[in-house]
Amino acid sequence: MSVMHPDLSAIAAYVMPAVPLRACDVGFLFGTRHGVEEFCRAAHDLWQRGMFRVLLVSGGVTRGDARPEAEVIGARLVELGMPPALLVLETAAANTGENVMLGRAALAARMDLAGVRSVLAIGKACAMRRYLMTLERHWPGLALAGCPVNYFGIATERWHEHPEFRARVLAEYDKIPGYLERGFLSELAGYGAYPRKPLASASASSAA
Template identity: 40%
Template sequence: MVDRSARLPTEAEIAEINARHLIETPLQPADLLFVFGTREDVGERVDEACRLWSKGYFRWSIVSGGITPGSNRSECEIIAEVMTARGIPADRILREHRAMNTGENVIFSLPLIDAALGLKNIRSVICLGNTWTARRYPMTLQRHWPEVEKMLVMVDSFKTPRALWHTDPEFRRRILFEWDKIEPYKAKGFIAEWPVN
């Protein structure tokens, strides 16, 4: 895949990304919060997980993410530790420590969720991740776990408002890089269309 993330998007592409990639879903209480691992904006991710917990938006969570270059601790360990320190009970956080990408986040987490909770008992999931990756989280879940209802919550530390992502060079680069993965990943069967109309 050619990296075209340095391009300036057209007005039509900006509108399409805003409408199809940066999807705002109505939020309602869910059975599970799926926290996708990251090295970027960990604080923002934990803040949002804690906010959702305090408002009763989930009963269980899973944090998924392996050890990335330059660290001797998994993304899961780092994120889950702070979530616990901030008041989310440790026994409500399932942990997956091996995943190195979004596909592995889901593939490696599903057996853990099934063993602990039973996949059939989970009807709704809130996906929590970076703004720029956006709908690729629920699209990956849709590919491997189509039965469950999916909601999307995005976080980032950019000062630029989400709708104006294209005006910030780094925000624009990250979103275009992820947006350009969608069709090739669908063609390879890594992800499935979401939301399903």
């Protein structure tokens, strides 16, 4: 039976906080080239449950596909049955800050942003805090909700047992302080403080 190192538990609680899932004015799907089907099915399910009125999908071209992430995701959502009129596709963003800034501009071209008071972030489970911190930095004043998508094929609480999942969580933990210092993010109130003094063995701790 796998036992999580205490420092890994603290890191996971920070990087992947328990964010409420609730109906919002806008759904915001952060583009990805990983787990596209899982993301599309999660967003489609949220739409069927009435969790947003409009879905913003932001993501530009990434290596391995000449099509922007948002176009790939948008096309699949339409195949699953989402009406195209509910989708706002932003196809130029190359990083999470641009996702929010360019996505917000794309949304403003379709609707009055004064009416947007809440956003439901849909993104990788391993990066959920960073998505929310980016929204807090570049689109402050919103009520935020989250739908973390786990496409790794293992339960989220067992993240430390999966090499890629583990590597991505620890990478998020490592880069958030630098992003804060450079003004890319704003900290989230009410979701715990950065665990600044993990044991040196945390990153290398065996999952066994």
